[in-house]
Amino acid sequence: MKTTYLKQFAVLLMAGAICSCSNDFEPVSEDAATSQDTTKVTTKAFLSLPISYTDESSFVNSLSSYGFLEPDDINLNRSGTKSGYNSVYGFNIPSANQVTGFKWNSGDESTEEWRPQGLTGFNWGGRKFLLATWYGVGPGTISGVYNQHKGVRIALVDITDMNNITYRHILLVQDKNNMSNSNLYRSTNSYDQLDLFCPVTIHAGGVAYSNNKIYVVDTKLGMRVFDIRKLIAVSGDSTKNRIGREADGTLKAFNYSYVLPQIGYYDIDNANPYSCISLGTGNDGEARLWTGQYLTPSDNQTPKIYGFALNSNGQINMGQTIQQLEPQDNATGNNGPVYRVQGVYRRGQASTSLVTTTGNSSYEGSTARLVRHYSGDGAGTRFRWPHGAEDLYYDSSTGYLWNLTEYETSKYGQDNRCVFAVRYSDYD
Structure with missing residues (x-):
């Protein structure tokens, strides 16, 4: 709708x-x-400022038979360090x-396939989490790297105890039908696209959390929306090249163990490019999502x-x-x-x-x-x-x-x- x-x-x-x-x-x-x-x-x-919202909850609900998970259900398999x-x-x-602060594990510190961008946080089940977005790098960013087809992953980081930091990468996905809409899906290098869902191929320059919802900025479109209570466990993929639903009903996501499906998106005119987002307050102290524009002097626009x-x-x-x-x-x-x-x-x-x-x-x-x-x-x-x-x-x-x-x-x-x-x- x-x-x-x-x-x-x-x-x-x-x-x-x-x-x-x-x-x-x-x-x-x-x-x-x-x-x-x-x-x-x-x-x-x-x-x-024309704003439209497209509700994709019917797509997400179609995945309910696979079971929905919440942040404290996720097996966090990597460790960060304050050192x-x-x-x-x-x-x-x-x-x-x-x-305070932390570094990622050595593989995530050095990987050229992904770069972190957005950051937000929330409390869940008595635990404190941070959440960071990473975008898949292509040759336009680093020569010889072709990972842009995987779109965006989020790192769910448990910082309840800063002496015991654990995290897990989770792939963002969207309705496969969005592939026909150039505003929602950008064609990249080849991979094995299966049924049901596809990657979210955006830069993901910022992310904010409010009341179970995660807002990820889309540079030209506006915001992609996800429900943190709709995490889904998926099957392994030794090829690391397949995404979606296999003929036998199993779900694949480039060998990631969890996906988070998109529940909707905001198309906001006249305010792009969106480079970042955070939850802040307005003039009367009311909750507001604040977005910023990445512009240079040569763009001949005043950043807002x-x-x-x-x-x-x-x-x-x-x-x-x-x-x-x-x-x-x-x-x-x-x-x-x-x-x-x-x-x-x-x-x-x-x-x-x-x-x-x-x-x-x-x-x-x-x-x-x-x-x-x-x-x-x-x-x-x-x-x-x-x-x-x-x-x-x-x-x-x-x-x-x-x-x-x-x-x-x-x-x-x-x-x-x-x-x-x-x-x-x-x-x-």
Whole structure:
């Protein structure tokens, strides 16, 4: 079922005051500091944003005979380690601001077939989980690598005990009928496509969790939606090349042991490209999904972040206005919009936006930054941030801001991938 809504939206903003910074910010000149105090940015109203949702629950329900599992039912077969997470390539968080983190196992640190992108988390059955998206790499990213046909996998990570980190990779799948829709499926290198379901061939640059639902951003489309209670165990595949339902009824997924089927998707016009997503709050403290755009100056567009209100079921509330903002970089770094956004978190009631950005000049071993911007201020504040930084996730139960880095060991001759947390209060 597909329902389309068209609304006229206006942005509600509150001005924020600049507070004192922790000692890891990137210095600005006196002139830049003056402009930060006096210049104000006018945020434009967002006039229209068509949104449609396609419900694919009938497809997911057709899989019920195979049995649905929940996160605490999954056998976590890999181990991460806290040791060395803060010594990977380009990790430059000051020691006073370091809280915790981990590295993947050696195979996942070094693999060139997958790169991690999105990060979120939730509590389940008395256990604390993180969830990271990884996309299949193709030759356009790394020469000679042809893994893009596998689409997206998620790493379900149990961090209840940071001295005993375990995780499992799970493949995302969608209705095979979506293969005929170029907005939902991208043809890649060949593999053995069977019946019933197919890969989710997107970049998966960000992921957010709300009320049992996982929202994965699709660069051009909007958001793919999954229900974490609909995990399914599948059979092994020694060829590692088959996906879907075999003639004998068994399910295959490139030799992964579990799949998570797509329950629906949001097609959102006029707001792409979607590079990241997180659960944050709007101006009145209401729950919102915030997405960010990865744009460069050559795109001749101003990067924006968008806040989509959620209802009590964790679904986008079509009747609520969508908040739009244009975070500003610091005066010496860019003196304008924040380009190359990789992660976003917004605390609307405090008028605070945090974004991770890459592709800057090298600073303390990294080209990434964390930029904090208060709505209405003419410039933000830059903080040093680890190289290869991606999606942000805020854990309200601990006050930790989580992030992850993406690059394989071969890129720099040493490990780069880690997942780490800092205290949000150190950057607000």
